[in-house]
Amino acid sequence: MILSTYPKHVLQEEGSVDENGNIVEGFEESVFKQCKVNGACGYYTYLQGTSMASPHVSGVAALIVSKYGKxxxxxxxxxxxxxxxxxxxxxxxxxxPEPRLQTYTNEGRDAEFNAYCAGDAKFNGFYGHGIIDAYAAVTTRM
Known part of the structure; x- marks a missing residue:
């Protein structure tokens, strides 16, 4: 899971942030708020899936090009x-992970969000080819 920015209005629509921008009771461990001195606040929550993996791998690819490119x-x-x-x-x-069937109904999601991880450590539906290490990508010789 990746800690990511999240729009305040979406959090309000979902009911995890009230109309005043405060985190609603019960969401304190999944929604985070950070405010600057000028009063501007940012909201964060943990997200997962290809929507989070793709930008991270793209960023690491850019780091590789910046380190080793010509x-x-x-x-x-x-x-x-x-x-x-x-x-x-x-x-x-x-x-x-074990069990391979991950259920999300305890998070208030429908059973259609449940996911089964197929494959082995070399390649599977949850982690693909593995977990990228950005530091290793730019410090390991090509």
Whole structure:
């Protein structure tokens, strides 16, 4: 799970933040609020899935290009196959959780959100090829 920004109005529609921007009782462990001195507040919650994995892997790919890429007149570039290989090198295999069927009804979601993890540690439906380590991606030799 990834701690991510979350729109206040969506949290209000879901009922986890009240009309004054305060976190509603019962959501204190899943919704977080941080305010600046000027009163501007940001809201955060944990999210999961490809919507969270894709931007993280894209960011790590950009770090790889910035570290190992070559300058050209068009900018910085690196063969995509090399980037992909480096991503795999920097990923730690992760087996499916037990039990393999993850239920989310205890979070108030319908059973249609339940998910079964198929595959092994090398590749599965929850972790793909593993969990990326951004630091390893830019410190491991290509």
């Amino acid at each position: 300058k050209t007149r068009d900018g910085l570039g690196l063969d995509p196959v090399k980037v992909e290989r480096q991503l795999y090198r920097a990923a730690t295999e992760r087996a499916c």
